[in-house]
Amino acid sequence: MATPLRPVFARTVRGSGPGLLLAHGAGGGIEANYGPIMEGLAARHTVVGVDYPGAGATPRAEGPLDLDELADQLVAAADAEGLDTFAVSGYSLGGPVAIRLAARHPERVRSLVLSATFAHADTRTDLVASVWQQLFEGGRHAVLAAYLNLMTLSEPALNALTPAQVRAAADQLAAALPAGTGDQVDLVRRADVRGDLAGIAVPALVVVTAADPLVSPSLQRELAAALPAAEVAELPSGHLPFLERPQDWLALIDDFLARH
Numbered sequence: 263m264a265t266p267l268r269p270v271f272a273r274t275v276r277g278s279g280p281g282l283l284l285a286h287g288a289g290g291g292i293e294a295n296y297g298p299i300m301e302g303l304a305a306r307h308t309v310v311g312v313d314y315p316g317a318g319a320t321p322r323a324e325g326p327l328d329l330d331e332l333a334d335q336l337v338a339a340a341d342a343e344g345l346d347t348f349a350v351s352g353y354s355l356g357g358p359v360a361i362r363l364a365a366r367h368p369e370r371v372r373s374l375v376l377s378a379t380f381a382h383a384d385t386r387t388d389l390v391a392s393v394w395q396q397l398f399e400g401g402r403h404a405v406l407a408a409y410l411n412l413m414t415l416s417e418p419a420l421n422a423l424t425p426a427q428v429r430a431a432a433d434q435l436a437a438a439l440p441a442g443t444g445d446q447v448d449l450v451r452r453a454d455v456r457g458d459l460a461g462i463a464v465p466a467l468v469v470v471t472a473a474d475p476l477v478s479p480s481l482q483r484e485l486a487a488a489l490p491a492a493e494v495a496e497l498p499s500g501h502l503p504f505l506e507r508p509q510d511w512l513a514l515i516d517d518f519l520a521r522h
Contacts, residue, residue: 269338271312272319277304280372281348282519283336284311285356285363287378288446289394289410289439291317295353298504299512303351306516310348312339316442323442327449333363337370349519351375354477354501355446357485358453365458373522374462374489375515377469378501380477381485382454390476395447403439407432416473416500459488466492467518469503469511476501493518 286295292311315323352360357379397406468486503511
């Protein structure tokens with residue numbers, strides 16, 4: 263029997279009940295991406311999430327991030343909390359992490375919830391991520407924050423704000439960018455789990471953020487079409503469902519997990 267991996271990433275644990283693992287997005291974190299719906303998720307589940315290197319309280323990695331390591335560290339956190347089986351929710355970059363986890367540990371995963379995500383970065387997504395990475399690594403964090411407002415909010419959500427409100431939001435975001443943002447966005451550009459999809463037999467919910475400027479809805483639907491047991495739910499949101507439609511997002515996840 264293989265020696266269990268030692269958990270080294272900072273983890274969040276809430277609630278009680280069946281296990282639910284959370285995988286967050288690039289430049290985010292468990293609290294940033296799941297905080298607005300955490301109470302609802304934890305009402306019926308033992309929720310376990312880890313912050314990737316350079317996010318939350320997890321130190322930045324010395325080398326490039328590895329999808330297998332992120333997946334295995336999430337399983338190590340589940341082991342540390344005594345969870346044998348679990349559902350896995352992956353948001354944005356967390357989608358490929360969740361898919362790789364299901365491919366590497368199929369006996370552990372009951373179901374998948376994949377939101378605002380992709381199996382690989384197409385040319386458009388790679389270009390968006392390239393600009394994101396260059397602005398971060400060049401120290402142009404104020405410009406990056408403005409760019410992310412443009413590339414993550416749906417058109418109605420963005421136009422509901424005044425230019426002054428957008429500038430204030432960008433200032434707040436610029437000050438909160440995780441140290442590992444560049445490393446995580448680099449992984450967005452490299453991640454490719456298309457080869458894992460056909461072998462994943464567990465029920466999956468793909469939440470398509472239908473007004474998403476960052477990860478196009480067509481790329482999200484492409485992922486769903488390649489999963490053998492996927493159902494699709496369309497959410498009228500940009501790339502940040504936890505900001506634009508938190509209660510609707512939670513309701514979709516809750517309903518699916520109650521059935522699987």
